[in-house]
Amino acid sequence: MKKIKERTMYYLKQAKKRITQYAKTNILFTTFIITSVLNSSLLRFLTVKNYIDIRPVLADLSVVLMIGAFGYFLKPKNQFKYYFSWSLFFTIICIINSMYYTNYLSFVSASLLATSLQLKSVGDAVVQNVMELKDFSYIWQIVAMLLVNRALKKKQYYQNVTTLENGKIRALNTLVAGLITLGFFISMLNSVDISRLSKQWNREFIVMRFGLFVYQANDVVASVKPQISPLFGYDEKAKAFREYYANQEQTSTQNKYTNVFKGKNIIVIHAESIQNFLLDTQFNGQDVTPTLKKLAQEGLYFSNFYAQDSVGTSSDSEFTFSTSLMPTSSGTVFVNYWDREYVTIQKLLKEQGYYTFSMHGNNGSMWNRNAVHPKLGYDYFFNYTKDFKIDEKLGLGLTDKSFFRQAIPKIQKINKEQKNFFGTLIMLTNHTPFNDKGKPYSDFEVDYKYETIDEETGETITASAPYMEGTKLGNYFKSAHYADEALAEFIEGMDQAGLLENTVLVIYGDHDAKLKKSEYNRFYNYDPETDTVRDADDPEYKEIGFYQYELNRKVPFIIWTKDHKYQEEITEVMGMYDVLPTLGNMFGFKSPYALGHDIFSIDENVVVFPDGNWLTNKLYYNAQKGESLSLQAEEPVNIDYVNHYNEYAENIISVSDSIIIYDLIKKTSETDNLLKKYNNE
Numbered sequence: 001m002k003k004i005k006e007r008t009m010y011y012l013k014q015a016k017k018r019i020t021q022y023a024k025t026n027i028l029f030t031t032f033i034i035t036s037v038l039n040s041s042l043l044r045f046l047t048v049k050n051y052i053d054i055r056p057v058l059a060d061l062s063v064v065l066m067i068g069a070f071g072y073f074l075k076p077k078n079q080f081k082y083y084f085s086w087s088l089f090f091t092i093i094c095i096i097n098s099m100y101y102t103n104y105l106s107f108v109s110a111s112l113l114a115t116s117l118q119l120k121s122v123g124d125a126v127v128q129n130v131m132e133l134k135d136f137s138y139i140w141q142i143v144a145m146l147l148v149n150r151a152l153k154k155k156q157y158y159q160n161v162t163t164l165e166n167g168k169i170r171a172l173n174t175l176v177a178g179l180i181t182l183g184f185f186i187s188m189l190n191s192v193d194i195s196r197l198s199k200q201w202n203r204e205f206i207v208m209r210f211g212l213f214v215y216q217a218n219d220v221v222a223s224v225k226p227q228i229s230p231l232f233g234y235d236e237k238a239k240a241f242r243e244y245y246a247n248q249e250q251t252s253t254q255n256k257y258t259n260v261f262k263g264k265n266i267i268v269i270h271a272e273s274i275q276n277f278l279l280d281t282q283f284n285g286q287d288v289t290p291t292l293k294k295l296a297q298e299g300l301y302f303s304n305f306y307a308q309d310s311v312g313t314s315s316d317s318e319f320t321f322s323t324s325l326m327p328t329s330s331g332t333v334f335v336n337y338w339d340r341e342y343v344t345i346q347k348l349l350k351e352q353g354y355y356t357f358s359m360h361g362n363n364g365s366m367w368n369r370n371a372v373h374p375k376l377g378y379d380y381f382f383n384y385t386k387d388f389k390i391d392e393k394l395g396l397g398l399t400d401k402s403f404f405r406q407a408i409p410k411i412q413k414i415n416k417e418q419k420n421f422f423g424t425l426i427m428l429t430n431h432t433p434f435n436d437k438g439k440p441y442s443d444f445e446v447d448y449k450y451e452t453i454d455e456e457t458g459e460t461i462t463a464s465a466p467y468m469e470g471t472k473l474g475n476y477f478k479s480a481h482y483a484d485e486a487l488a489e490f491i492e493g494m495d496q497a498g499l500l501e502n503t504v505l506v507i508y509g510d511h512d513a514k515l516k517k518s519e520y521n522r523f524y525n526y527d528p529e530t531d532t533v534r535d536a537d538d539p540e541y542k543e544i545g546f547y548q549y550e551l552n553r554k555v556p557f558i559i560w561t562k563d564h565k566y567q568e569e570i571t572e573v574m575g576m577y578d579v580l581p582t583l584g585n586m587f588g589f590k591s592p593y594a595l596g597h598d599i600f601s602i603d604e605n606v607v608v609f610p611d612g613n614w615l616t617n618k619l620y621y622n623a624q625k626g627e628s629l630s631l632q633a634e635e636p637v638n639i640d641y642v643n644h645y646n647e648y649a650e651n652i653i654s655v656s657d658s659i660i661i662y663d664l665i666k667k668t669s670e671t672d673n674l675l676k677k678y679n680n681e
Contacts, residue, residue: 025161026170029068031148032083035141036064036090040212043094046134047101048208048624056211058185063213065178072171076161080149087145093216094138102132102516106611107203107212109311109330110220202612204624222330237658238668244655245592255585255600260566262588263420265503266349267411267494269487270318270426274509276303276554278480283468284449288477289484291491292556295507299560301569302599304617306554308576309511310610314426315367317510317576322346322376324580324594326656327610333660338372340659341666345580346377346422348589355379355418359407360426361388361398378424382410400429400486408493415499425490430483432514434475444481446474448528465528473519500562506583508576509555517549547620547629550613559586573615574599575607593665595652608649621645 040060044050071082100108152158193209196202197218206215274289279296281288296303309316312332319333320326322344328337346356357380364370364383373381382388384397387410392402407425414421448467451460468474487507494500524542525534534541557574559566574582577596584590585598597605607615612623619637621628623646630636658664 027152027157028079028083028148029071031145032068032087033061033064035087035144037061039090039094039138039141042138043098043212044207046098048204050208053208055185055188055209056207058181059211059214062178062182062185063211063217065174065181069171069174069178072167072174074167076158084145084149087141091138091141093212095135097212098135098138102135106311107207107215202623204611208624234662237662238664241655241658241664241668244651257586257600259586259588261504261586264587265415265420266422266587267503267505268424269505269507270314270424271483271507271509271556272314272427272430273432273511273513274430274480274483274555275512275552276305276509276556277552279556281477283446283477288481291484291488292507292558295558295560296556298564298567299558300566302557302574303569304554304571304573305557306573306575306607306615307509307511308607308609312367314510320576321508321579324577324591324596325659326577326595326608326653328660329610329653329657334367334369334372337660338368338375340663342376343591343593343665344377345583345589348584348591349422349587350377352420352589354420354422355414356422357382357414358424358426359403359410360384361400361403361428362396394429396431397428400427400483401489403428404486404490405493408490408497408499411494411499412497427483429486430479434472434479434513444478446477448526450528465531467526467528468523471519471522473515473523476513476515495562505560507556507558507560508579512553512555517544520544520549546622551620570599572599572605573607573617574605578605593659595656606645606648608652610653612649612653614645614649616645623649
């Protein structure tokens with residue numbers, strides 16, 4: 001018994017000695033591991049609020065261990081450069097993702113490197129709307145590495161370690177430790193986790209489950225799909241594509257709006273950053289958007305309409321509007337997949353003899369529109385750089401008022417020369433950043449006026465409380481009011497030119513204002529009597545949570561004619577991918593690849609968002625957290641309802657991605673034509 005005790009004590013002393021020696025001779029490596037994992041955890045804490053899940057910690061730890069292992073192949077005196085370089089890289093990743101999440105509630109993709117060229121034109125927006133102090137809290141890792149290195153140098157650490165360290169053995173042991181950690185992490189995953197990792201579209205979920213570093217590594221692989229996709233997976237995706245459309249139920253398009261606008265001209269207004277709640281917002285009895293409100297009352301107003309945009313923002317909305325497909329999960333269509341074949345509204349109308357054109361007061365290169373618009377089917381793209389007089393430059397280009405003023409004679413000329421026309425006019429002035437420096441809309445007041453008694457004279461006077469003045473949201477209201485005025489001037493000018501008699505006006509908000517939830521707190525919880533914001537304990541406090549924010553992101557969709565013949569508010573939920581089939585029913589065209597539906601020919605519609613969330617009249621489902629908000633308490637839903645639309649959402653995103661990435665419309669059409677030719681022969 002005594003010998004066993006002595007042997008046990010011996011082994012314990014040896015273990016303690018080895019642990020102590022390892023700790024003393026691996027200080028730099030240990031600092032690198034701890035700071036890297038803590039920083040990635042900090043990012044999750046500040047973004048997705050993932051506090052207690054051990055899985056992403058293990059995933060990040062396994063990646064950092066395997067990367068750190070290779071540092072042992074270097075001599076101790078050179079290891080700091082290796083670990084510091086990786087620390088700097090990880091810190092930059094954290095900062096970029098933090099800023100990106102602040103603006104888009106998602107995580108950045110490597111495929112956006114091409115898209116990042118767009119940022120040179122919107123630098124102010126990046127500075128004002130994206131950067132926050134918390135985004136730079138990750139720099140502590142760099143500081144920690146520098147301080148530790150300085151202390152180690154003073155203690156002659158690197159010289160001492162050189163005589164003790166066997167780099168190859170330590171590298172091998174560390175790699176094994178990393179693989180064991182990775183294996184333990186993988187054992188905790190389920191089939192849903194693995195499926196979403198491969199699909200990559202649910203980025204928030206992936207970071208929550210797999211950690212930041214696994215997400216970024218996986219994203220790099222996903223981002224090279226445009227180059228390698230023709231070599232891998234085509235047959236499987238083509239089969240799923242054919243099966244999806246073969247199994248779709250054919251809904252009748254015969255309803256009260258079938259062909260009501262057939263043969264009429266179409267002007268589409270792409271209303272930059274216009275949200276739906278603007279139509280119901282007033283300050284001191286003055287409507288923020290009186291023109292849009294009037295058009296909604298006089299035409300077909302789809303009051304529960306969502307843009308379905310992703311990282312491509314305006315370009316995503318243009319694409320989905322034109323094709324009834326979803327934005328791509330990796331990169332943006334306008335930058336990464338613009339050269340594919342798509343069936344579009346523009347091409348379908350051209351088959352009916354329409355002349356198609358687009359106009360924008362920005363550079364033609366923005367979002368690669370010079371290349372994309374011809375592919376969508378536009379006959380001509382009028383843009384800032386070659387077709388407009390630069391008389392009122394503001395922000396990214398022409399003011400909306402100048403743009404619309406110059407557009408009218410161009411449309412007049414087209415109207416004289418063409419049988420029918422379809423034109424898209426892309427607004428610009430209401431683009432972020434929303435500030436009033438040098439902008440022509442600062443005269444619209446967003447304060448709170450009230451009557452009070454003058455203490456000196458006893459007379460009733462009008463006083464003012466600041467309310468939204470000087471805030472980003474307040475400036476957004478001012479900017480939107482200016483855009484609304486520009487739209488009013490355009491409609492009046494079109495009418496005076498006789499261009500509204502046979503024309504249908506289609507207006508859609510391209511996406512929300514991209515303002516953070518915190519910006520709305522003052523708007524909804526302002527107390528004018530005290531000039532303060534109510535706190536959560538106040539009975540009149542209105543919480544702006546995740547679901548309230550998401551539901552508030554809806555944008556207006558209006559179809560208007562001068563004769564006001566069709567007036568109706570449609571409250572069924574509707575997405576941008578429903579526009580093509582809905583307009584198609586009215587104007588007499590149809591796409592066999594549309595993912596949306598004619599809103600007047602479906603009993604229950606669902607809006608699928610690019611991140612996997614979905615919305616019906618009954619429920620908003622958050623795919624990242626696997627939870628939902630019931631929208632109709634009197635009609636509760638069961639798990640079968642949720643499972644059905646979860647499967648539907650995944651199919652929609654997968655099929656749309658396959659069409660875009662693998663160019664399936666072009667390739668399957670070519671295959672079908674070859675088969676028809678073979679069978680005829």
